[in-house]
Amino acid sequence: MTSEWWRTAAIYQIYPRSFADANGDGMGDLAGITARLADLAELGIDAIWLSPFFTSPQKDAGYDVADYCDVDPLFGTLTDFDAMVEEAHARGIRVIVDLVPNHSSDQHDWFQAALAAPVGSAERARYLFRDGRGENGELPPNNWESVFGGPAWTRVTEADGTPGQWYLHLFDSSQPDFDWTNEEVREEFRRILRFWLDRGVDGFRVDVAHGMIKADGLPDWSPAADAGSMGGGAEAEAVPAPYWGLDGVHEIYRDWRALLDTYPGERILAAEAWVDPLPRVAQWVRPDEMHQAFNFAYLETPWQSDALRRVIDDSIAAFAAVGAPSTWVLSNHDVVRHATRLALTEPNPQGHGVGPRTPGLGDPATGLRRARAATALMLALPGSAYLYQGEELGLPEVIDLQDDARQDPTWFRTNGERYGRDGCRVPLPWTASAPSYGFGPTDAAWLPQPASWASFARDVQRDDPASTLSLYRSLLAARRAHGLASGSLEWPLGETPEVLSFRNGDVVVVANTGSAPVALPAGEVLLASGPLDEASAQLPGDTTVWLRAA
Numbered sequence: 001m002t003s004e005w006w007r008t009a010a011i012y013q014i015y016p017r018s019f020a021d022a023n024g025d026g027m028g029d030l031a032g033i034t035a036r037l038a039d040l041a042e043l044g045i046d047a048i049w050l051s052p053f054f055t056s057p058q059k060d061a062g063y064d065v066a067d068y069c070d071v072d073p074l075f076g077t078l079t080d081f082d083a084m085v086e087e088a089h090a091r092g093i094r095v096i097v098d099l100v101p102n103h104s105s106d107q108h109d110w111f112q113a114a115l116a117a118p119v120g121s122a123e124r125a126r127y128l129f130r131d132g133r134g135e136n137g138e139l140p141p142n143n144w145e146s147v148f149g150g151p152a153w154t155r156v157t158e159a160d161g162t163p164g165q166w167y168l169h170l171f172d173s174s175q176p177d178f179d180w181t182n183e184e185v186r187e188e189f190r191r192i193l194r195f196w197l198d199r200g201v202d203g204f205r206v207d208v209a210h211g212m213i214k215a216d217g218l219p220d221w222s223p224a225a226d227a228g229s230m231g232g233g234a235e236a237e238a239v240p241a242p243y244w245g246l247d248g249v250h251e252i253y254r255d256w257r258a259l260l261d262t263y264p265g266e267r268i269l270a271a272e273a274w275v276d277p278l279p280r281v282a283q284w285v286r287p288d289e290m291h292q293a294f295n296f297a298y299l300e301t302p303w304q305s306d307a308l309r310r311v312i313d314d315s316i317a318a319f320a321a322v323g324a325p326s327t328w329v330l331s332n333h334d335v336v337r338h339a340t341r342l343a344l345t346e347p348n349p350q351g352h353g354v355g356p357r358t359p360g361l362g363d364p365a366t367g368l369r370r371a372r373a374a375t376a377l378m379l380a381l382p383g384s385a386y387l388y389q390g391e392e393l394g395l396p397e398v399i400d401l402q403d404d405a406r407q408d409p410t411w412f413r414t415n416g417e418r419y420g421r422d423g424c425r426v427p428l429p430w431t432a433s434a435p436s437y438g439f440g441p442t443d444a445a446w447l448p449q450p451a452s453w454a455s456f457a458r459d460v461q462r463d464d465p466a467s468t469l470s471l472y473r474s475l476l477a478a479r480r481a482h483g484l485a486s487g488s489l490e491w492p493l494g495e496t497p498e499v500l501s502f503r504n505g506d507v508v509v510v511a512n513t514g515s516a517p518v519a520l521p522a523g524e525v526l527l528a529s530g531p532l533d534e535a536s537a538q539l540p541g542d543t544t545v546w547l548r549a550a
């Protein structure tokens with residue numbers, strides 16, 4: 001008998017750099033997380049997922065790993081990690097860590113050895129080294145582009161000082177892709193999985209889980225349109241990308257699942273797979289593969305009732321077809337925070353980000369109202385929900401970061417044409433009146449916090465019943481009390497344009513995605529994402545309400 005906790009879990013993403021800084025160096029750390037677990041227990045989440053804290057030169061904020069089995073000194077030590085896991089488990093919170101198998105850092109021992117070793121060596125065969133095209137190999141081996149902009153190949157200088165081979169990096173040049181057809185790579189990752197499983201982690205979020213296998217021969221490919229950098233929108237491509245979502249990735253996950261299943265306690269795998277449509281995403285969570293896959297189709301759906309209804313139905317159907325729960329997510333460390341995104345009036349492809357020169361930024365108050373309504377809708381849906389640190393405070397994207405403060409490789413690789421993801425990664429405000437708003441004991445913060453952060457601080461929201469933090473706490477408590485995550489949807493309950501309404505168990509949920517008020521159905525109001533006018537029985541625009549079913 002298993003609990004299958006992951007089918008219904010509310011999972012809170014911690015971005016360690018920006019969560020809480022115990023030692024005052026301006027960078028969050030593991031000790032900071034441990035000290036703040038009480039706040040997360042109070043929020044009412046079931047698990048945390050930590051973005052990478054492994055040894056890394058931090059060229060891509062830790063998604064460039066130099067040692068998969070150690071903690072970067074910026075974040076602490078393995079002893080700090082063990083203490084954090086122990087404290088989380090004591091509070092009933094499970095711990096998921098990030099696994100980055102598509103690429104390592106160029107500072108990883110293996111890559112350094114590959115650079116020192118000759119063409120055709122076993123050291124080079126762990127990565128994707130190829131000879132260049134052109135008379136003297138001066139052109140990249142194919143025309144692929146990096147997700148962060150610019151070519152996906154970098155030429156090395158051989159040990160004798162001559163221009164040499166090229167290596168593939170789907171992301172930054174500091175992130176060489178592994179060759180996953182090489183058994184040595186596979187065995188190394190089994191070792192890494194065991195290392196963390198033995199330390200007691202409850203699962204892994206698998207980075208770029210759609211990218212590890214490349215088409216034979218690495219053929220040229222030109223995307224049809226810029227549909228977001230991570231492969232979302234593949235449907236629109238006449239010829240699919242020769243590196244996103246190839247069938248060969250699945251045997252890797254079957255292998256890992258078998259390994260995880262030898263451990264007690266339901267350890268899980270969650271896929272970051274930017275593919276579509278949803279039935280394709282569901283391939284990652286077939287019974288012998290992963291447990292969960294992020295639902296980016298949901299994240300990318302506009303705040304619009306019919307589009308939402310469609311994606312919710314499609315999600316539940318696609319995942320149920322393989323026996324998996326749907327997941328739901330609105331924000332993470334790669335996308336514009338939903339309190340800003342849902343008010344944008346111009347298209348904004350994933351990864352491009354927003355900044356002072358972005359057109360169509362929309363009204364922040366509308367954004368926050370929609371974000372609260374969207375979360376109230378999401379947390380009423382059956383399945384597992386992911387929350388990104390700071391959304392429970394209603395944080396917007398930081399738009400006016402100075403150019404010289406920006407750190408995302410996207411910003412550099414596109415010469416500032418794309419702002420990238422720094423705006424969703426600014427360190428959290430905990431205490432309005434403290435230095436760095438309580439992020440740490442000093443005023444240091446690796447990305448500058450705006451002055452407006454004081455009004456979002458956790459301490460000013462904690463006792464305010466109208467705050468976004470109070471809303472999240474109530475939503476999570478009611479989601480649990482009413483068993484909504486293990487429920488099922490019945491809908492529609494009447495057809496009103498711009499209104500989404502369904503029943504899940506003994507709760508009726510009504511979301512008004514329009515701007516004009518609509519009639520509020522009769523019944524006891526359990527929760528609302530914003531002020532209601534109960535006297536005149538109106539549900540204002542951009543508001544979601546939970547009612548007790550008659």
Ligand code: GLC
Pocket residue numbers: 060063064100171207208272333334
């Ligand atoms: C994933 C991560 C992102 C990172 C990229 C390369 O998409 O979420 O932050 O930059 O992979 O590892």
